[in-house]
Amino acid sequence: MAKRIIQQRRGRGTSTYRARSYKFKPNLQYKNQPGKVSDIVNDKMRNSPVAEITYEDKTRGYVIATEGMRVGDSVGKFMMPLSDVAEGTQVSGIETSPNSGPKLCRTPGSFATMVSRGKKECIIQLPSKNKKKMNPLCRVMVGIPAGEGRNEKPFVKAGKKFKAMRARGKLYPITSGVSMNAVDHPFGGGYSGLGKHKTVSRHAPPGKKVGSISPKRTGKKR
Secondary structure, eight states, X not given: OOOOOHHHHHTTOOGGGOXXXXXXXXXXXXXXXXXXXXXXXXXXXXXXXXXXXXXXTSOEEEEEOBTTOOTTOBGXXXXXXXXXXXXXXXXXXXXXXXXXXXXXXXXXXXXXEEEEEOSSOEEEEOXXXXXXXXXXXXXXXXXXXXXXXXXXXXXXXXHHHHHHHHHTTOOOSOOOGGGSOTTTOTTTTOSSSOSSOSEEOTTSOGGGOOSEESOSOOSOOO
């Protein structure tokens, strides 16, 4: 009897594949009040470090730390609306609408460039080179998110990679379908390739949808 494939098993959403979200920091939000950077901490959910902000009302919040940010700095030095940002400035943690929280350019090393600003709209250039019109009241972080070059250091040990993936609820290591037995995967059991055809109908059940789902064409282009 065939077994359920990994994608089908994970789709149940049980605690077997649940991420350790109790170790994640709260959602990033901007506040309209002064505050200071009290600490820079690691967040297992993100690749960039997170700055802990202590506001005047003694509440705490978290924002993505930018390069050059230090403990004791005023958050107003980095966080401001687009209407106050000079043209040509590199910004990150951009809100898509006022008070929506940072949505764009949150990955370490990614940034957008301020192209022009006006009373009704501001234009920024995203890392994809596309230009986007924004509301001048949208807040941003001036600078580049810290943590660039994190991939340059190798994991070295398989256990380190396993724990890093486990913290985010990722499946690791991943075994390819052709390396499995025929009962474990539709592609398994073949001596020199796939055990079954790679194409599958769009109306197939979720557990069968592996490979090329309803492709327009197959074969080598001639």
